[in-house]
Amino acid sequence: MQELLKSIQIRVNDKIYLKDPESSELGKNIVRRSIDMIHSMGLEAFTFKKLAIELSTTESTIYRYFENKHKLLIYLISWYWGWLEYEMVLNSINIADPVEKLGNTIETICHPLKNNIEHDHINLQPLHKIIIEESNKAFLTKEVDIENEDGLFSNYKRINDRLIKNIKEINPHYPYANTLASIIIDSSNHQRFLANHFPRLTDIDKTGSDLGSFLVEMVLKTIKTDR
Amino acid sequence: MQELLKSIQIRVNDKIYLKDPESSELGKNIVRRSIDMIHSMGLEAFTFKKLAIELSTTESTIYRYFENKHKLLIYLISWYWGWLEYEMVLNSINIADPVEKLGNTIETICHPLKNNIEHDHINLQPLHKIIIEESNKAFLTKEVDIENEDGLFSNYKRINDRLIKNIKEINPHYPYANTLASIIIDSSNHQRFLANHFPRLTDIDKTGSDLGSFLVEMVLKTIKTDR
């Protein structure tokens, strides 16, 4: 199973890239190295020039894969959510009880690397940190609506859809399932950001230990029909 | 009262700027025009050069007020939270019941412009939109820890503290008051962002009409000691 997962191809909207980075060794290296570099130096300091030097290639070559570093970021993020969907589905397979499934799903979102999975050319540990520290920048732009229309965020939205469906399985009449789902997903990463940089603003520690159980409890209490 | 509020000086940490923009007409114009420009063109397209042209002045002159556009953004955000604290306090004055106070406070965070307040040189409407669309960029950087140590985010953190205190007044034993508070504040803006750009991910409309009541309900249900 581990082996199967390792070589699985994550589907990423092909409008994100100019040339599929999975289609060549160089492409894979671009992805691999950019994860390390963005993780260690931050998105703003990261440039195609620096990446080109690291890869002993040229800027223009990288530009044949990605239009700009913003698109590269979207690629990484989209890949992440695409990958997480597999994890979510696999982890919750055979779970019939919707409450248990919700718990399992939220736990997966909060601790995606629990299974210690490895991947061919993508290092998940730093990628997850990029998600925590940088991913919001992908849609906090003036181009968000066009890019959204082009489907660049669909992998992200599918994760939301699954959570929404799960919540509605538990309480079909709850009117704020969408809002709750997006809060869960956002918080699963943002609370860890706060733990890293604004510990006063959270009760979660850096490992995110109680995060999952907190979020599950919040959801269940919130959607419970009281009578 | 309106008049009093209009001329009130919002306290902003003086490490954010090089020269206090409130101290001169030009400084006020820098703030005023930058709000309009960032709002209309987005933070990335906004430059000191363009601002200088708009103000018929030069880049170097603007640089005497702010180190760079990032600091200017932090200034605007910090001013906003500083101002919101006044609003929060004023709106909840004389409310003794902590549950009622929480409702009032959250309502203020979600609908800060309800009182149709005007301000001397700061246009609150576009500023609020900047908070919704751009404010996360202020701390999603590699410099966040140094800037946080320097107190650049203290106005923001004080808002959190008030909410935390309020939650603890209702249930002193609830162990996740900090986490819940930061989720509330974050969601009060982020759900409106989603309403604008990802309506499928929220049940809130663009005016944010049910947002306050949803958040209040979520908090109250979550912190309720069930027995």
Next chain:
DNA sequence: GCTATAAAAATAGTAATACTATTATTATGT
């Protein structure tokens, strides 16, 4: 009204970024 001082404006310049274009070289598949 004169002068010191500070603020602002004008001017110039630099290193880095975010690209684009052109040509030469190398690899690959038939």
Next chain:
DNA sequence: ACATAATAATAGTATTACTATTTTTATAGC
């Protein structure tokens, strides 16, 4: 062996994000 595509090398541009220097203008005290 040849066509094709990918990559590398080289060069260049507009813009950004600054810094430095000098000149002009405004202000406040004497």
